Amino acid sequence: MLYDVVVVGSGISGLYAALYARRAGLNVALICKSNPLRTNSAVASGGINAVLKTTRHDSIRDHVADTIKGSDKLARLSAVSAMVTGAEEIIYELQEMGVQFDRDNEGNIAQRPFGGTKAKRTCYIADKTGASITQTLLVQCRREGVSILQNHVMLGIATYKEKFSGITLLRRRDSQVIAFACKSLVLAGGGYAGIYRGHSTNSQESSGDILAIALRAKMRLANMEFVQFHPTTLIGSGTLISEAARGEGAYIVDEREERFTDELQTRDKLSRDIVKHQLEGHRVYLDFRHLGEELIDKKLPSARKHALNGAGIDILTELLPITPSAHYTMGGIWSRNDTSTDIPNLFVCGECAYSGVHGANRLGGNSLLEAAYFGRLAGLEAAKAAKKGEYHPIDYALVDKESRYVESILEGENRFNINTMRRNLGNNLYTNAGVFRTHDSLASALEYVHYLMKMSSGLCCINKERSDNVELLSIIEFRNSLTVAEAMIMSALAREESRGSHYRNDFPQCDDKQYEANTIIRRLAGTFLRITFEGHLSSDWWHRIREFFHAK
Structure with a gap:
């Protein structure tokens, strides 16, 4: 099969990349391991960060400063500045595509605080933000003519005389290995927190395939040691209880119903506080009871559903047992600010990429922004490279x-x-x-x-x-x-x-x-x-x- 641009991965970054490469007038294939609605993007619930014109008591400078501080000095300032500056445009573009962000009493896009900042910067759709954005982008890709190929698993990067030529894939319906030739490639296949099987919020298919393939192709991986643990997940299942819960005022307490930590500090510090408290012999819970049924059903419906289905607990009247689980990986395939990599005509975006914006620790709400911003950029750059490039034979x-x-x-x-x-x-x-x-x-x-x-x-x-x-x-x-x-x-x-x-x-x-x-x-x-x-x-x-x- 011949395509101008192939995008591997169907989360928000991959969908955005495919959409923008297609809008450049090119023949684009989007490769999905399974159903696009099973990606980690689709289960990301809390929200997406942006400083909007209507935002009070916040600024782009503050967003940049919070991100750099949260990264523990390892973020790339130029990449952070570009992403944060482009955030407002991303939000309004998503809104034009059909994403129905929640509204405040004045009719503006509502925003809530997330860990690592006291500013109300996170735009949201109740606690199902990722699913709403993913569904909207998927519909848009289908509408604009992106070829979506489900149940195909990438196996390797093909080169001919040291020039990129395409990829090899496993076609799941018949277990055949096939090859796609393309002029440029975007890798957007997600992170590797799923390797912590039984202690991860990720889907079972999150196994770091794309990074393993990149390493075998002698591409550089960066900052692989930085694995973020989400502090509030259900014990036993790893089901994520969104940071939106703490943003809306839920407490973290122990068996004595005493608060022992700051719920809105960065995830790394909060996870360590919880694990340390557990090692001292305490049990840890999320307490929603003071929030009331009206707020919970309006802004945290998924949290209530997950608690009932996953733990048999009604958060209106009971404490919810929680523990940290591996959630997000800051490390990935090394890339430049324009998403290019060690291999010409090969671009990366999303969680499988080291874009330089998270450093040693990611702020909640920045991952969906990173996925959208760098996904769009990767699509544009891949299209530009494809228009200048040519096909090379598959070995x-x-x-x-x-x-x-x-x-x-x-x-x-x-x-x-x-x-x-x-x-x-x-x-x-x-x-x-x-x-x-x-x-x-x-x-x-x-x-x-x-x-x-x-x-x-x-x-x-x-x-x-x-x-x-x-x-x-x-x-x-x-x-x-x-x-x-x-x-x-x-x-x-x-x-x-x-x-x-x-x-x-x-x-x-x-x-x-x-x-x-x-x-x-x-x-x-x-x-x-x-x-x-x-x-x-x-x-x-x-x-x-x-x-x-x-x-x-």
């Missing part, structure tokens, strides 16, 4: 290699239980590479990941059917998860300090002299990984020189 030796890989999983003899291994990985990561970390705990986690890597060769399909084989996808995802977990743990071991969401009990202080820089991890020969620390400018310098002489 079918790569297709054959991927086909043999899939066949080995389908036809081999299974020796282990994939579900047990995924749960064990999640439990181990949560215990040893979770909210609190040490050298010894991280070394233990890495040793266990290497053990699972050896064992994973014995994972094969019990069910040999080729039509929508769930086992096949699970095994591919699990092996990708192990690759990502190794990169994450090695990055965490290298950063011997505490910063943002990365907290080392053995190095509890922030060390700006050595570590006010990005952790960069590359794959060299074979499976060897190399870690360096690089500032924002040093990584980009040679690219700027090449671009200057190319323009000349």
